[in-house]
Amino acid sequence: MAVEVWLLITVVLGFAMAWAIGANDAANSMSTAVGAKAITPKQAVIIAGVLEFTGAYFFGKSVTETIRKGILDPTMITDPNVLIYGSVAALLAATLWLIIATKFGLPVSTTHSIIGGIAGYGIVYAGTAIVNWGKMTQVVLSWILSPIVGAIMAYFIFKALTKSIFERRDPVRSARIWSPFWIGLAFVVIGTMFYIKVLHGKDLKTGVFMYGVPLGIVVFFVTYVLIKLRFPSSDPFIGVEAIFRKVQVITSGYVALAHGANDVANAIGPVAAVYAVATMGLSGMQVPVPKWILALGGLGIAVGVATYGYRVMETVGKKITELTNTRGFTIDFSAATVVLVASWMGLPISTTHTVVGAVIGVGLARGVKAINKNIVRDIIISWFITVPVAGLISAAIFKFLMIVG
Amino acid sequence: MQVWTKLFAKSPFKPLIKHSEVVLNTVETLEKALQRWYDGDYEEMRKIAVEVDRLEDVADRIKEEIRDSLSSKLMMAVAREDVLIYLHMQDKVADAAEDTAKWLLIREPGELPVEVKEVILQMGMESIKAAKLVHEAIVQMDRVIESGFADGEISKEYEIIRQIESVENKIDGLDTKLMQLVFENAEKLSWGDGFYILNIARTLSNISDKAKDAAERIRLMMNK
Numbered sequence: 001m002a003v004e005v006w007l008l009i010t011v012v013l014g015f016a017m018a019w020a021i022g023a024n025d026a027a028n029s030m031s032t033a034v035g036a037k038a039i040t041p042k043q044a045v046i047i048a049g050v051l052e053f054t055g056a057y058f059f060g061k062s063v064t065e066t067i068r069k070g071i072l073d074p075t076m077i078t079d080p081n082v083l084i085y086g087s088v089a090a091l092l093a094a095t096l097w098l099i100i101a102t103k104f105g106l107p108v109s110t111t112h113s114i115i116g117g118i119a120g121y122g123i124v125y126a127g128t129a130i131v132n133w134g135k136m137t138q139v140v141l142s143w144i145l146s147p148i149v150g151a152i153m154a155y156f157i158f159k160a161l162t163k164s165i166f167e168r169r170d171p172v173r174s175a176r177i178w179s180p181f182w183i184g185l186a187f188v189v190i191g192t193m194f195y196i197k198v199l200h201g202k203d204l205k206t207g208v209f210m211y212g213v214p215l216g217i218v219v220f221f222v223t224y225v226l227i228k229l230r231f232p233s234s235d236p237f238i239g240v241e242a243i244f245r246k247v248q249v250i251t252s253g254y255v256a257l258a259h260g261a262n263d264v265a266n267a268i269g270p271v272a273a274v275y276a277v278a279t280m281g282l283s284g285m286q287v288p289v290p291k292w293i294l295a296l297g298g299l300g301i302a303v304g305v306a307t308y309g310y311r312v313m314e315t316v317g318k319k320i321t322e323l324t325n326t327r328g329f330t331i332d333f334s335a336a337t338v339v340l341v342a343s344w345m346g347l348p349i350s351t352t353h354t355v356v357g358a359v360i361g362v363g364l365a366r367g368v369k370a371i372n373k374n375i376v377r378d379i380i381i382s383w384f385i386t387v388p389v390a391g392l393i394s395a396a397i398f399k400f401l402m403i404v405g
Numbered sequence: 406m407q408v409w410t411k412l413f414a415k416s417p418f419k420p421l422i423k424h425s426e427v428v429l430n431t432v433e434t435l436e437k438a439l440q441r442w443y444d445g446d447y448e449e450m451r452k453i454a455v456e457v458d459r460l461e462d463v464a465d466r467i468k469e470e471i472r473d474s475l476s477s478k479l480m481m482a483v484a485r486e487d488v489l490i491y492l493h494m495q496d497k498v499a500d501a502a503e504d505t506a507k508w509l510l511i512r513e514p515g516e517l518p519v520e521v522k523e524v525i526l527q528m529g530m531e532s533i534k535a536a537k538l539v540h541e542a543i544v545q546m547d548r549v550i551e552s553g554f555a556d557g558e559i560s561k562e563y564e565i566i567r568q569i570e571s572v573e574n575k576i577d578g579l580d581t582k583l584m585q586l587v588f589e590n591a592e593k594l595s596w597g598d599g600f601y602i603l604n605i606a607r608t609l610s611n612i613s614d615k616a617k618d619a620a621e622r623i624r625l626m627m628n629k
Contacts, residue, residue, distance in 0.1 A: 372479065
């Protein structure tokens with residue numbers, strides 16, 4: 001078969017995978033806001049669709065590069081067909097495993113699946129030496145660390161948030177000052193990430209002090225004035241929740257953006273690899289990911305949100321009754337920060353698992369009334385089995401394609 | 406993949422409050438029955454006392470439902486054992502109210518000395534006050550969790566618990582007074598009258614006893 005045909009096949013597979021990510025994962029990114037009744041499922045679909053696309057298109061590049069050429073040593077692949085069959089095998093394996101796992105109700109990560117798939121075909125082709133174990137260790141470590149960091153961060157943010165607002169002698173007064181502070185802080189991170197991801201700034205310090213902090217301060221004053229003019233209630237609990245309900249729409253959007261930036265790579269990393277081979281041959285390893293592929297992934301995710309994500313969000317909206325707006329804010333803020341920092345470092349981490357970590361963090365701070373321990377256990381199990389299982393499936397498909405092709 | 410819908414387990418607190426509402430309803434109905442009893446309107450009293458029995462059944466059913474849903478697979482803001490024992494105690498409050506209603510239904514009191522009737526009514530009112538405070542305490546507990554265990558909300562909760570304990574103390578005093586009254590009026594009362602009176606008193610003070618036990622559990626929930 002001609003290389004162009006294979007490219008077309010990977011484009012279709014990549015789009016399907018992006019659709020699946022949009023249908024399931026992306027819906028999760030807005031779940032806190034829907035669960036806390038800050039927005040309706042319909043609004044969530046629109047916001048998530050737009051922001052996931054934006055995240056994927058503008059910020060998805062560095063993680064895509066890791067998936068494309070960071071996991072396997074490119075110099076060890078001498079036959080262009082290997083890269084093509086391997087990418088197809090990895091995509092197919094990840095999608096298959098996602099379908100199987102979904103059937104059994106296992107919450108598996110798309111990120112873990114695709115990396116398992118890539119490692120799987122690589123090992124079959126050239127043995128374990130082809131895997132960039134340094135990068136792989138870093139990636140796996142980030143999977144373990146990101147939920148833990150998410151949990152620790154959410155724990156302290158929630159503690160600090162309640163201490164600064166609800167525990168004061170005059171809660172309404174402290175809510176007026178501290179709510180803008182927390183909202184401002186969220187925007188410090190958003191601003192910093194804007195500098196790094198959109199403007200491709202390299203210096204974190206510049207990002208924090210030139211973009212993050214000024215934006216945070218502006219947001220602080222704007223919110224301060226708005227709240228001063230009209231605090232929604234004389235009851236600090238109701239008042240604070242009402243304020244955070246509005247802010248939560250923004251922080252949830254921030255999670256959607258971060259998710260798009262990080263997870264688009266799972267679908268289009270392999271597509272980009274095949275594209276490079278198709279246009280440049282093996283020297284294509286040096287070619288950057290073209291914008292249209294990022295757009296393809298972003299569009300796939302957005303379509304997934306629009307066509308199927310709606311149903312997911314509706315269930316979520318009905319089921320999560322335990323989430324107040326301050327908790328939703330804490331979870332969003334912590335998870336998005338961890339995911340964005342990771343995607344800035346080019347680490348493909350699992351958004352879902354980071355969010356789960358943040359939920360547990362709020363739970364440990366005694367903020368969430370009840371968490372299902374079984375699900376937490378299932379997630380941990382899925383970490384350990386996803387990579388090898390996706391790897392095995394991918395290896396089998398790859399072997400088959402090598403023989404047939 | 407929809408981790409979200411599964412990760413959050415159903416919190417036991419809303420159902421606990423629902424159960425508490427029924428218990429509150431039970432004791433409030435008993436309060437009405439007791440008032441009729443004191444006024445001598447026995448026919449009306451009977452109707453209300455039967456309602457107490459029915460409400461206690463409703464509370465029982467909710468209790469079973471909560472127990473079934475509280476598996477050990479939950480990570481909760483409070484210990485599961487505390488919740489279960491608390492639920493048991495809260496349910497006992499309704500049980501005690503039902504016991505009193507049964508004694509009220511068992512016979513017409515005939516001519517009891519008015520001071521005896523007064524002490525019983527007073528005991529009833531106080532005991533029921535304790536039960537009402539338990540409802541306040543569990544609603545406040547929900548708020549304690551809502552606030553992320555804020556000190557201010559915890560101290561409000563302690564204040565309610567303290568009130569329950571002081572009401573219970575008062576009833577112990579009334580109980581002694583009633584026993585004395587029964588023996589002072591020994592000539593005017595039959596053996597059956599005495600038995601009847603002391604049992605009503607025992608079941609009434611049971612209401613506040615159980616209310617106090619429930620309050621104790623709430624205290625434990627806060628210092629995990």
